[in-house]
Amino acid sequence: MRNSASTFAQGVDLSLYIIVGISLVFLIGITAVMIYFVFRYNKKRNPVATNIEGSNLLEVLWTAIPTLLVVVMFYYGWMGFKPMRSVPDGAMEVKAYGQMWKFSFEYPDGRITDSLVVPLGKPVKVNLVSRDVLHSFYIPAFRMKEDMVPGKNNFMWFEATKTGRYDILCAEYCGQLHSYMLSSVTVLPESEYAQWLASAPNLADEHPGLTLLKQNACLTCHSQDGSKIIGPSFRGLYGKTEIVETDGKEREVLADDEYIARSIREPNADVVKGYMKGMMVSYANVLNDEQIAHIIDYLKTLK
Amino acid sequence: MAQSHDQHQDNHHDGQHHAVPYSEHVRTLVALLFLTAITVVVSVFGAALSTLSVFTALFIATVKVVVVAYYFMHLKYEKKIYSGLVLLVGVLFVALSVLTALEYLNR
Amino acid sequence: MATATAQVNYLEAKKGIMSWLFSVDHKRIGLMYLYALITFFLVGVTLGLLMRYELLNPGKDLVEAKTYNQIFTLHGVIMIFLFIIPSIPAVFGNFFLPIMLGTDDVSFPRLNLLSWWVYIIGAIMALSTLVFGDGPADTGWTFYAPYSVKTGTNVTMSVLAAFVLGFSSILTGLNFIVTIHRLRAPGMSFTKMPLFAWALYATSWIQLLATPIIGITLLMIVAERTLGVGLFDPSIGGDPILYQHLFWIYSHPAVYIMALPAFGVISELLPTFSHRTIFGYKAIAYSSLAIAFVGYFIWGHHMFTSGMSGTARFIFSMLTFLVAIPTAIKVFNWVATLYKGSIDVQTPLLYALAFIFQFMIGGFTGLILGALATDIHLHDTYFVVGHFHYVMFGGTGFAFFGALHYWYPKIWGRMYNKLVANIAFVIFFIGFNTLYFPMFISGLMGMPRRYYDYLPEFHIPNIISTVGSWILALGLILMIVNLIVGRFRGRKVTERDPWGGITLEWQTPTPPPVQNFDRLPELPKNGPYDYEHKPQIKD
């Protein structure tokens, strides 16, 4: 089993060991008895079989013992699980967004990041939001997983017990690049975490439009080099004449500011020919006018 | 559930033995119409009692269903196993619904 | 008492392909299922092999991500709906249930033929996605909304295929229930019925009562895709979780459609090769009903991380553990059946023993998944993939091949090469465990399933798995070639009872005549496995 780095790991691992332990006893025991019987009562050694119809005592025994044992297994499973759904008061809250095929995180101070940074030994509540289809937020080292369900608010919480960087994986199938939907959580000692929090978000000198494209996972579907992924490439998009389908009718449009803004706000109004309606979701509530303007500005540079 | 006797059919054919008299069918219909009338009246005049009327309506509907099954569908005259199986299916469906409802009620 | 006059066995009674395709003889229908099933199984297995090859190394080995996703979906759909659900009931149930009950056919022979045709139509629909539309669905066999509503691949056809296949399953189940109630030989009460018939009886009830629910659910997916209305679409208040509930309300009971007939087969194999009565007949018989019943109420264990309420998780986890108890009862009784037997180690028995071993591993890992804490960690990882291949392939698959080796001489009147069969079994067994055991390790390490690509730390278990798949392939090819060769070149079997079995199919001529019996079947005095009063049969 991999390194464990949250308060849940103990409960999960304990119930795992208990079930595996009981199971091994039965597995090895039953297999051994079975093999022994096959040799001992082989037809060469035992040419005449004895008919035994059954035994009520044994039936009762081997109903009762497994019953007791499964109760034990259930109990440990439940005890290991119970804390996972009761968030301690005063937990710090982060919002995690899942969208095809990228996680992003929003901190209370408004900063948006690609990977999660949390303080050591502090409960953190993660509110799980999906922007399109089902995803699942999985941190193996924390033994923690919960689905992101569109239209429904789900959550999980954890308290990290070891500093370091741990993988975050998407564990619910979400389409083509499901296996590339990765991120990480970095656990920092409290002081370093405070430092991180104080530092200004590192925007570098990237074009703000590009930053937005990255942050919103646009680039998982739209390439910048002309290749087709899920959606049409951004290269040379601006100013091009697109064939789109509007209300079931084909027409030609010029990809100008207005068209691109509409494509972001209502992607299903004009569907580009050769692409699937419904793959791209509306970003009307995610990107404001100014941000969309930045994006368009950046798209102009992609000749 | 062992119905070992159900295979020792002699030569007389089933169904022949009970031709349900027409009058019984008429009485059944009257009962059903009466129950329908009650539900409609309850719902139209009892609009204020919304949740109550869900259960009343479903209860009356279930009574109607039992009447249809028992008289029109001849369960009354069939071997017990038929009623038993119908009951089993009913219970199964109710159990599935209740379990699902439990999940949503506790969200 | 009528005695045999000129007997024509069912294989030679009529000639020509039409006499098969439109035969209402349950034996011929069973064989037609067998041929179709094996064909689809080989397609599915080839897809499995491709997947393993792709996963040999991280990154791209063979196919693109989208193709990989389509492959595992088609693999799942074929294996579940075309292979494992129909497998034992449709082939061996059809062939042997009427004979074991001492009758000449099922209750509705024409309906039986219709089921086969419906099955073939469904299969053609499922495979047609390879050619039509934008390729096979890429949703996983679970077709979870809302992705299944959004994707451009041919989900509509795949889902309709599953719907049609469901009908075939329902009709078979219906036919078996009526047959069991109405056509048992005089003197064969329910408690004197062979355990295989009991298992089919319990299975049939699940087929009948669970399948319609997935039927309607899948139709709703079709409606969403084609009519654009959204029942599970969150943007109009629909609930994707509700889809999961409806899907698993069927698909959990469905795993017992896969498992129960296999239990039935094992309950036949053990007494035959131990030459003694089965231990705890009633316990085995009734536990099938118990599994079928409890199995209806535990579907939620597939949804522990979906954000269900805590109460629901509690209830579903508890009920999941309940289902282990009747299964445990079966396992113990099987092992006890070997006690003081006179054991004849033949290929079918080897499959039965491997079944018990592998099914236990599958079952125990099922318990790990049923416990809440561990499932949170292991849900949708390779641990689950390991679990279900152990129960489905290591369990039901092995029982299927065991049954094939067991009833083979009765079906064709020939015997395969036993030595080759045993060698194939050993390779098969080793390959199987090499392929699937490492999946538990990668699952515990945290490797999610349905992954086209994976992190380097999961590399080693994946290499072992892939090598295992090659060994498994070798064993399977050897087994199938041996069976095919045996069919044409094998030693002729004319005795009625080559294994010394006791159920009624061993009283009929080999291969059976069209009407199944050439004399009235004789029941042993005390129940179906009463070897002390085994009726003497002479040719």
Added chain:
Amino acid sequence: MAHTGLVLPNSGHNRDAEANKFGMWLFLFTELLLFGGLFIVYMVYRMLNHEAFLLSSFELNVVLGTVNTTVLLVSSMTIAMSVSAIQMGQAKRSALLLWITFALAGVFLVIKYFEWSAKIHHGLFPGMDYYNNLPAGERLFFFLYYVMTGLHALHIIIGMVIIVFAIRQTNNGTLTAEKHSLTENAGLYWHLVDLIWIYLFPLFYLIH
């Protein structure tokens, strides 16, 4: 095909009316659960959208619904009578009663047609403007309304086809007092259609 001349005591004559009836009941169970899936969907969405479902149900016409319920109940009686008739050997009367059932089924469908077309006329159908602008819960209600009553109507049509077969076989003398599985099974199927309506009616029209 009697190659052996052996007649097994449990086969031939056990493939009889009783077996057909038993098979029919089993089939009805699957039908019940087919609708059962939809009832579960209805239940859940009703729990999640209580107000919207209440509001929407006012849009449905209780008078038409009640008339249709009555029509179906009467037709259920006529087909039950038809079964009694054939059992007593009154083939002519049995056929007549089947015709009446068929006619009542037609009446049911005509009324349903008017109900649906009135809704569609208002734009109250998935994909139409009025529908698309409704709040989410109401859209779910109407969608379920169309699916469930639509599937029910489909069953009515299948039932009518079976009834036509039964009429033909009654008239040409295939169905008799001794052998009338088809009439019985047509009856059972028809009652199932009735059973389902008995629940659909209050759930959609009455519960407000």
